[in-house]
Amino acid sequence: MTRKLPHVTVVFWILKIAATTLGETGGDLLAQTLKVGYLTSTLIFFAMFLVSVVFQLRARRFHPAIFWTVIVTTSTAGTTMSDFMNRTAGLGYTLGALILTTCLAVIFMIWWRSGQTLDVENVATFKGEMLYWVAILFSNTLGTSSGDFLADDAGVGFRNGFLLLAGIMALLAAAHYLTNINGTLLFWVAFVLTRPLGATAGDSLSKPLDHGGLNWGTEGTSAALLGILVVLAVYQIMHLRRHPLEPVPAPVNRRTGAPEQLNDDRIVVPVPRSAEAPGASVALDGAPARPRHIPRSLATEPES
Structure with missing residues (x-):
């Protein structure tokens, strides 16, 4: 975002x-x-x-x-x-x-x-x-x-x-x-x-x-x-x-550390380092996808 x-x-x-x-x-x-x-x-x-x-x-x-x-x-x-x-x-x-x-x-x-x-x-x-x-x-x-x-x-x-x-x-x-x-x-x-x-x-x-x-x-x-x-x-x-502004960091609750919902109800999930396409995003099945905003319901958390 x-x-x-x-x-x-x-x-x-x-x-x-x-x-x-x-x-x-x-x-x-x-x-x-x-x-x-x-x-x-x-x-x-x-x-x-x-x-x-x-x-x-x-x-x-x-x-x-x-x-x-x-x-x-x-x-x-x-x-x-x-x-x-x-x-x-x-x-x-x-x-x-x-x-x-x-x-x-x-x-x-x-x-x-x-x-x-x-x-x-x-x-x-x-x-x-x-x-x-x-x-x-x-x-x-x-x-x-x-x-x-x-x-x-x-x-x-x-x-x-x-x-x-x-x-x-x-x-x-x-x-x-x-x-x-x-x-x-x-x-x-x-x-x-x-x-x-x-x-x-x-x-x-x-x-x-x-x-x-x-x-x-x-x-x-x-x-x-x-x-x-x-x-x-x-x-x-x-x-x-x-000089466009860079994306805002993914919000987390300061007290609990839990992820917070973005204002526009979308998240960007970066692909793991091992993925072939740099900057791609990950869908629910883990397959690389084009870098874009995707609905929260279709995204998984990135691998650590």
Whole structure:
């Protein structure tokens, strides 16, 4: 099975920050500038998220356009959902962030106990990908609350908040390359932090001058960010045509070691080393077959 999730590279992080920043300005554009309101905007963006994530779950391989559309919808939905909780419902940034942190911790606990891999590059099962997207939705919502808390309640401001978070991201990058800290842990810490980084960056660009912003407005900022996102996504598509992603490793349950069912319900069975045709697959009767995906019910496990 080919990979459905991208490798975590510099381009990935640039796209993620652009997408989360667009999520901030896009959410504010609909909820505030167009006066749709936080609750209605949340329902609209959540519906868009559900539609896009269904396409992602049904895809057989990584499609940058689909993947980044889902990321943007989680960011916009996270923005308006957080603002509804903190402002309309009156929970405040501190309580809102505490509730969302608890929810995210519960999601990761469920993910851990499920035995699904936490290595985001190698998620290959339906359950694992569902947990991945739920975690992203809540992490983006938490990131919005954290960014607003930092800029408003903590009194740091948009620009200083952005610089502070950018510094923390640089430290995480250094920890990844210079230490033995678990890469999955560093990824999720960085992933959550890109949301407040994007939130403070978006507010720094769109808010009026007397609020510490550059007064680009939500329309201009969103248009510029959308252009950047499209250009980078096209670059990623062209790169994948020249350098396709390698197949994802066969998934196994992390706790039991048992084989897991692939998201598309197909497996590839490699032929034993003693077979004549390299790269062939093995059918139920053990005869070499053409290398291809075959139904699970017709496959046998490879010889050790």
